[in-house]
Amino acid sequence: MNSIRRYLFRTLALSLALITVLSVTATYLITNHELEEILDAQLSLTAREIMSFLPDQPTPLDYRRLAERLDQGDASARLYPASGITSQTSVHLPSARLYHHEERKLTIGLWDNQARPLVVGPRWHSSDESIAAPQSEGFSWIEYQGKRWRSLTVFDAQSDLWLRLGIEYHFLEEIVERVALNHLWPMLLLLPLALAMMLYLIRRGLDPIHQLSRQVHDRNADDLSRITLPVPQELHDLRSALNEFIVRLDKTLERERRFTADAAHELRTPLAAMKIHLDNAEAGERDALPKAQRGIARLQRVVDQLLTLARVDRKQFADWQHLDLRPLLFELVAESWPLAEARQQQLHMHDIPSVYIDGNAVELGILIRNLLDNALRYTPDGGRIDVALHQDNSGTTLTIQDSGPGIPEDQLTTVTERFRRASDQSTTGSGLGLSIAMALAARHGAILSLTNAERGGLIVRLTWPSAQMS
Amino acid sequence: MRALLVEDDPLLGDGLKTALEREGYAVDWFQQGGNALEALKREPFSVMVLDLGLPDMDGLDVLSEVRRSGSLPVLILTARDAIDQRIRGLDAGADDYVLKPFELQELLARLRVIRRRAAGRASQTIHLGRLSIDEASHQVTWQGQAVELSRREFALLAELAHQPGQVLSRPRLESLLYGWGAELESNALEVHVHHLRKKLDRSLITTVRGIGYRLNIEAVETP
Numbered sequence: 001m002n003s004i005r006r007y008l009f010r011t012l013a014l015s016l017a018l019i020t021v022l023s024v025t026a027t028y029l030i031t032n033h034e035l036e037e038i039l040d041a042q043l044s045l046t047a048r049e050i051m052s053f054l055p056d057q058p059t060p061l062d063y064r065r066l067a068e069r070l071d072q073g074d075a076s077a078r079l080y081p082a083s084g085i086t087s088q089t090s091v092h093l094p095s096a097r098l099y100h101h102e103e104r105k106l107t108i109g110l111w112d113n114q115a116r117p118l119v120v121g122p123r124w125h126s127s128d129e130s131i132a133a134p135q136s137e138g139f140s141w142i143e144y145q146g147k148r149w150r151s152l153t154v155f156d157a158q159s160d161l162w163l164r165l166g167i168e169y170h171f172l173e174e175i176v177e178r179v180a181l182n183h184l185w186p187m188l189l190l191l192p193l194a195l196a197m198m199l200y201l202i203r204r205g206l207d208p209i210h211q212l213s214r215q216v217h218d219r220n221a222d223d224l225s226r227i228t229l230p231v232p233q234e235l236h237d238l239r240s241a242l243n244e245f246i247v248r249l250d251k252t253l254e255r256e257r258r259f260t261a262d263a264a265h266e267l268r269t270p271l272a273a274m275k276i277h278l279d280n281a282e283a284g285e286r287d288a289l290p291k292a293q294r295g296i297a298r299l300q301r302v303v304d305q306l307l308t309l310a311r312v313d314r315k316q317f318a319d320w321q322h323l324d325l326r327p328l329l330f331e332l333v334a335e336s337w338p339l340a341e342a343r344q345q346q347l348h349m350h351d352i353p354s355v356y357i358d359g360n361a362v363e364l365g366i367l368i369r370n371l372l373d374n375a376l377r378y379t380p381d382g383g384r385i386d387v388a389l390h391q392d393n394s395g396t397t398l399t400i401q402d403s404g405p406g407i408p409e410d411q412l413t414t415v416t417e418r419f420r421r422a423s424d425q426s427t428t429g430s431g432l433g434l435s436i437a438m439a440l441a442a443r444h445g446a447i448l449s450l451t452n453a454e455r456g457g458l459i460v461r462l463t464w465p466s467a468q469m470s
Numbered sequence: 471m472r473a474l475l476v477e478d479d480p481l482l483g484d485g486l487k488t489a490l491e492r493e494g495y496a497v498d499w500f501q502q503g504g505n506a507l508e509a510l511k512r513e514p515f516s517v518m519v520l521d522l523g524l525p526d527m528d529g530l531d532v533l534s535e536v537r538r539s540g541s542l543p544v545l546i547l548t549a550r551d552a553i554d555q556r557i558r559g560l561d562a563g564a565d566d567y568v569l570k571p572f573e574l575q576e577l578l579a580r581l582r583v584i585r586r587r588a589a590g591r592a593s594q595t596i597h598l599g600r601l602s603i604d605e606a607s608h609q610v611t612w613q614g615q616a617v618e619l620s621r622r623e624f625a626l627l628a629e630l631a632h633q634p635g636q637v638l639s640r641p642r643l644e645s646l647l648y649g650w651g652a653e654l655e656s657n658a659l660e661v662h663v664h665h666l667r668k669k670l671d672r673s674l675i676t677t678v679r680g681i682g683y684r685l686n687i688e689a690v691e692t693p
Contacts, residue, residue, distance in 0.1 A: 261550055265523050265570075268549035269479045272570035276485035279574040283492055288485070295481055 004209075008202045009195075016194055020187045028180040035172055036150070040139055043152040043165045050108070054159040060084030063119050064091060066110070071096035072103060075122030078130070082116040105171040111162035113155075124166065134162045142166065208232050216242065224250040263306065266432075270299040305432040308366060312439045319360050325389060325398070326354045328364060333387055336372045343381045350388040355396050357464055359444045367440040370433045371400050371460050378404035378458070395465040406452040415450065471625050472514065472646045473581075475499040476506040476532065477521040477547065482570075486519065489574055494608070494621045496649035501525070503532040514642055515542055516629075517585050519577075522548040522559070530562045537563035543584040547572070582606055589632055596631050599690040601670070603631055612670045619669065622647060626662045630675065630685040639682040659683075 055062055063083040068091050070077035076090045098104070107121035115133035124131040124144065131144045134153040142149045148169035155162050208231050215229050226243045274295035280288035329352055340347040375385045383403040390397060407415055415434060441448040447463045473495040477483040480501070487497045498513070500506040503524045510518075518536065522529030529546065536542055546564040548555075556567050565584035568577055582594055582605050596603040600613045608624050610617045619627065629646050630638060638646075644659055655661075663675055663683060673689040 261552070261555075264551060265549040268570035269482055272547075272549075272572060273479060273482035273485050275571050276482065276489055276574055280485055280488045280492070283489075285488055285492075288488070291481060291485060298481070 005202050005206055009199060012198050012202075013195060016191070016198075020184070020191070023187070024180055024184045027183045028176055031179045032172070032176045035175055039150060039167055039172060040152065043139075043150070043167065047152055047154050047163055047165055050163060050165075051154070051156045051159070054156060054161065054163075056158055058159060058161070063110070067091040067119050068093050068096075070108065070119070070121045072122050073097045075104070077119055077121045078117075078125045079119055080117040080130075082112055083118040102171065105168040107166050109164045109166075111164070113160045113162070115162065118161070123168075131164075134164050141169075208235055212239065224253070266302045267299065270295045270302065274299070302432070305436060309432060309436050309439070312363070312436060312443070319362070320358060321361065322356055322358055323361055323364075324354050324356055325364075325396075326352050328361065329368065329387065329389065329398070332365060332368050332372060335369070336376060339376050340385065343376075343383075345376060345379055345382065346384040347376075348384065348386045350386065352387075352389045353391065355389060355391065355464075357396070357444070363440050364444065367437050367444070367462075368398070370437045370440075371462070374433055375400050375402040375404070375458070375460070378402060380404065395463055397464075398462040400460045400462075401453060401457060403457040406456060406458045407450060409452065412450050412452070471516045471585075471628065472496045472498070472649060474506060474510060474515045474518040474542075476503060476519065476524065476529070477501070478524050479521070490519075490578075493578055494625045496625075496645070496647055498649050503527040503529065507532060507535055510536065510539070510542070513645055516646065517581055518542050518544045519581070520544055520546050520564075522546060522550055530558065533559070533562045533564060541588060543581075543588040545577075545581055545584055547577075579606065596628070598631055598634055598685075598687075599692075601631070601674075601690050603628055610670075617669050620662075620665070623662050623665055623669075626659075627666055630683065634685045634690070635687045637678050637682050637684045643682060 060083055063079060064085055067077040067079050071091060071093050073096045076092055076096070078090050079085050079088065104123065107123045109120040109124055109131065110118040111133055112118055115135070117130055117133065120130055126145065129145075131142065134155075137153050137155055139150070139152050142151050149166040150169060150172065151164055151166040153162065153164045212227070212229060212231060212235060215227060224246055226246060227239055229239070231239050274292045277285075277288040277292035277295060281292065330349070333347060333349055337347060339345075372385075372387075379385060379402040385403070386399070386401045388399045388401075390399075438448050441462060445464060445466070447461075447465070449461045449463070451459045451461070453459050471494055473490050475483065475486055475490065475497050477486060477499070478501045483499050483501065487499045490497045495517075498509055498515075500509065501524075504526050506518075506520075520529050520532060524532065529548070533544060533546070536544060543565045544563065545566045545568060546559045547568050547570065548559070549570045550556075550559075551569050559567050565587065566580045568580060586594055586605070594604065594606050596605070602611050603624075604610075605628065608619075608621075610619055610624065610627065625647055626643065629643060640659060647659075647662075663677070667675055671689060673686055676684050676686045678684060
């Protein structure tokens with residue numbers, strides 16, 4: 001990813017350059033247009049002035065005088081035969097001079113009513129060719145010897161003459177260019193300033209991002225409080241996403257802390273019990289030794305389950321196979337049979353169909369054995385446990401129902417957490433069996449749910465949403 | 471010496487009760503904090519052993535409830551070993567803190583210490599004139615001579631010696647010695663008093679007729 005600062009700076013600088021170019025071009029075009037209008041107006045005023053001074057019937061002398069006045073020193077006007085003077089074609093005055101060097105770009109011509117040239121000012125004639133005769137009135141562009149002229153042509157009815165005034169285009173162009181350039185220079189000179197300001201403003205605008213990262217970076221690892229730094233609107237989402245993440249992290253860590261505390265409790269309590277019963281045995285208590293043995297059995301169970309949980313948590317997908325639940329179930333129930341018999345419990349299996357699922361036989365064994373074990377342990381002597389497997393639209397469901405005390409409704413959801421067990425049960429367990437079952441079920445794409453039966457007892461359902469009957 | 475034991479684990483609770491009783495305590499054992507608090511309102515106890523992980527309420531809440539009502543010495547028994555947990559326990563008013571698993575002898579010694587501290591004594595031996603009672607070794611000497619006492623006799627003498635001169639009522643003494651709900655012979659207390667008078671001195675324990683007994687300070691002080 002590119003840096004936002006670099007992106008903003010580059011694009012803004014480019015935009016600025018583009019705007020400069022556009023602005024200069026617009027200035028050029030507008031100035032060009034406006035100047036053309038001013039010059040056109042100037043031409044028409046000059047034409048009016050000249051016409052007002054023209055006599056009704058100009059004599060050859062009048063044309064000659066005009067030709068003399070038009071003499072610019074280095075270039076002279078030309079008299080044509082139609083003016084009545086045939087002896088000289090160009091008139092030179094010793095006193096003629098150029099008032100201004102730009103005068104060369106302005107000139108004038110007179111034609112009679114048959115469009116024969118009378119007097120044509122400097123620049124509009126050469127030795128062999130004069131500018132074309134006027135044909136119609138109005139403003140027009142004229143090409144003459146490679147130069148463009150803006151011209152106004154009028155016919156003066158009083159003197160019966162065509163009058164044409166012209167300004168060389170180059171003159172106009174030069175003015176326009178100068179105006180446009182004069183506009184460009186300040187912009188070019190201000191460009192470094194504009195770029196520096198942009199850099200500063202971009203840096204300032206992006207500062208809240210730096211502040212936010214600094215606050216996150218400087219945070220103590222134990223500090224899981226929310227980020228309260230005021231941020232601009234655009235960063236609100238980022239901040240709340242960070243805060244949500246912190247909350248999730250806090251919850252996970254809290255769960256870990258509780259797990260450690262619970263594990264300590266589950267391991268140390270049987271140890272403490274064992275020690276004290278051994279002390280009692282030493283002091284001569286007769287039934288203390290079997291009690292110490294019970295402590296050892298409990299400790300062993302907790303250790304076994306913790307190790308199982310650690311293995312389940314490692315998430316290895318070894319030996320995944322397509323296997324039939326039916327023989328597995330029979331095997332597991334047969335395994336539990338002696339336990340049930342010892343406590344006069346009835347262990348029932350309903351017709352179990354063949355259902356193939358993908359999974360690991362050992363892990364499925366641990367999962368179902370845990371559920372059966374729970375059912376047997378929490379069912380009183382002489383109770384009943386029903387195992388059934390059936391299929392419907394929602395998938396395949398293994399149901400284990402016992403006639404035990406069930407679980408208080410408010411604890412149904414928390415009892416699958418590690419080390420949670422229903423509070424008022426006298427049977428001791430590590431509180432890990434259900435969380436192991438939960439983890440294994442999730443790995444096998446199955447859903448484990450607990451409900452209390454209406455007539456008492458717990459119903460445990462293990463549902464594979466997609467399993468197929470063979 | 472009557473102990474209130476609050477421990478939800480059946481196996482550990484059972485073992486502790488046996489061990490404390492062997493030490494001469496009358497033990498009332500509860501698995502839930504609420505029941506223990508109820509008992510505390512009705513009965514006198516010398517010391518409390520409290521587990522923190524209880525099913526119905528947090529042990530620390532039980533502790534603050536106990537602290538609100540009195541100065542019963544409380545020893546916390548727990549698997550929670552984090553330092554901040556211990557600090558919280560002690561700040562909540564526990565007199566001592568023992569981690570599971572523990573040595574029984576250490577637990578008993580700590581119980582003696584917190585009881586002694588509650589009684590405002592620095593030594594574990596009670597010296598009263600010609601009488602001295604060592605609570606750790608259960609040794610009693612009278613005028614410099616060691617006297618052999620049974621467990622109950624020792625407990626009765628210790629209770630009287632803890633509050634010399636004070637009249638302790640019959641029901642209170644009975645419950646301190648035997649615990650709540652214990653079946654006892656109607657004259658069990660008289661038998662113990664009779665034995666103590668015989669083994670030590672006739673005038674040592676005064677009968678306050680119809681009410682109870684007290685340790686006669688004058689008889690202890692002057693030969």
